[in-house]
Amino acid sequence: MALTASKVKNAKPGRYVDGRGLCLFVKESGSRSWVLRMQHNGRRRDYGLGSALDVTLTEARDAAAALRRQVRAGIDPGGRATEVAQGCAQLRNGSARVLRGVEGRLEKPELPQLDRQHGEPCLPANRQEAVDQVDSTHVVEVLTPIWLExxxxxxxxxQRIGAVLDFAHIKGWREEEAALRSVRKGLPRQTDKVEHFKAMPFADIPAFMTELTTASPTTGRDALRFTIYNAVRSSETRKAVWTEIDLDKAVWTIPDERMKAKETHVVPxxxxxxxxxxxxxxSRTSDDGLIFSNNGEKPISDMTMTKLLRDAGIKGATVHGFRSAFTDWAAEKTDFPKKVADKALAHKLSNQVEAAYRRTDFFDKRRELMAMWAEFIG
Known part of the structure; x- marks a missing residue:
């Protein structure tokens, strides 16, 4: 009977067969490892595929399939079997370990989003290709369904696949560098059309805020209200800590490493x-812990705030969309210049010359603007 992830995790000492030669060996010490048994040149051989702590069941199957293809092609994997298995594992699981060594290639905050939403379905390892077999044709095939959507x-x-394959080459898992420059030529041309986050009309926000305020206080409701009042990104609220707050001066200083523009943002x-x-x-758990957390250590998830919108029967609108609603309100209902609202949103100036000469952050004007916004939404 084929193995399952649960069986792999809870297996007692012994040998367990998954099928087609793939076996799990569990020692008395509790260590567990993958082995692929195959015939090569008339001789049965065992190929180690690594520890089950590092290589999952699915990844072991991927690696086994890749090694079988090599043997059928007359190639002896030899001692590289474990490296191929680990390479497949790292490519498949979002390449978190590999990407730690690829400095500056991808923004760290982007990785979890790609993993949850579109990372795994689009990685070549899901096609059961060994890391040393992936080429531009494979990449084109997996990107085609989502390239325009x-x-x-x-x-x-x-970009992420390129970074992983480059690292695989450095580690010796690939003999040649990945030639992905031709990938775009094999894909349809993308338009410059930008899909904006769907926003609740600003006229509807006061009623929604009343609903949030009158309901029993929860960490999620507090976080969502705080996010809307300050027109900030949800991640800026979720990861806010008490040391960033000056309650007496009513100022929140978000450090540059937590800002998208990589510049410190001071919020009135x-x-x-x-x-x-x-x-x-x-009710805080510590003086320097997370503000919107049940234990001060683990931030609430992004879905916590989104769920409040869905529970209220609001479909389509996003938490990020409240920033757009704020922009619309400021433009239509106030006389503040657009640059003040943009600064409240921590937007960078597109005009580099103007950005170089501007020395103000419009703090006093922003305090007036945010006070008016809070009064409007209630």
Whole structure:
């Protein structure tokens, strides 16, 4: 009977057959490893595929399939079997370990999003290709279904695959560098059309905020209200810590490493936002832990705030969309210049000359603007 992930995890000492020569060996010490038994040149041989702690069942099957193809082609994998298995594992599981060694190639915050949404379905290892067998044709085939549907994500995945394959070459898992420059030529041309986050109309936000405020306080509701009051990104709220807050001055200083633009962002807090913080301060678990967390250590998930929108029957709108709603409100209902609203959103100036000469962050004007926004939405 074929193995399952649960059986692999809980297997007692012994030998367990998955099928077609793939076996799991569990020692008395509890260590467990993968072995592929095959006939090569009339002789039965065992190929080690690595520890089951590093290589999952699916990854072991991928590696076994890749090694079988090599043997059928007359290639003796020899001692490289474990390296091929580990290479397949790292490519398949989002390449978190590999990418630690690829400095500056991808933004770290992008990795979890790719893993959850589009990472694994688009990685060549899901096609059961060994890391040393992936070429531009394989990459074109896996990117084609999403290249026009979700172009931004598709481009990130292409960049990510390139980074992984380059690292595999450095580690000796591939004899040649990956030639992916021709991949785009094999894909249809992407348009420059930008798909914006869907936003709730700003006129509907006061009623929604009333619903949030009158309901029993929860960490998720507090986080969502705080996010809307400050027109910030959800990640900036979820990872906010008490040391960033000055309650007396009503200021929130978000360090550059947590900002998309990599520049420190100082947020003037409205009375409503401060009120949320003062209430949460009383029940804090530490003076320097996460603000919107049940234990001060683990941030709430992005879906926690999104679920509040769905539970309220609001379909389509996103948490990020409240930033767009704020922009629309500021343009239509206030006399503040667009550059003040842009600064409140921590947007970078597109005009580099203007950016070089501007020395103000419009803090006082932004405090007035955010106070008006908080009064409008309630």
């Amino acid at each position: 979700i172009p931004d994500t598709a481009r990130k995945i292409l 807090l409205s009375k409503a936002a401060v009120s949320i913080l003062r209430r949460r301060w009383k």
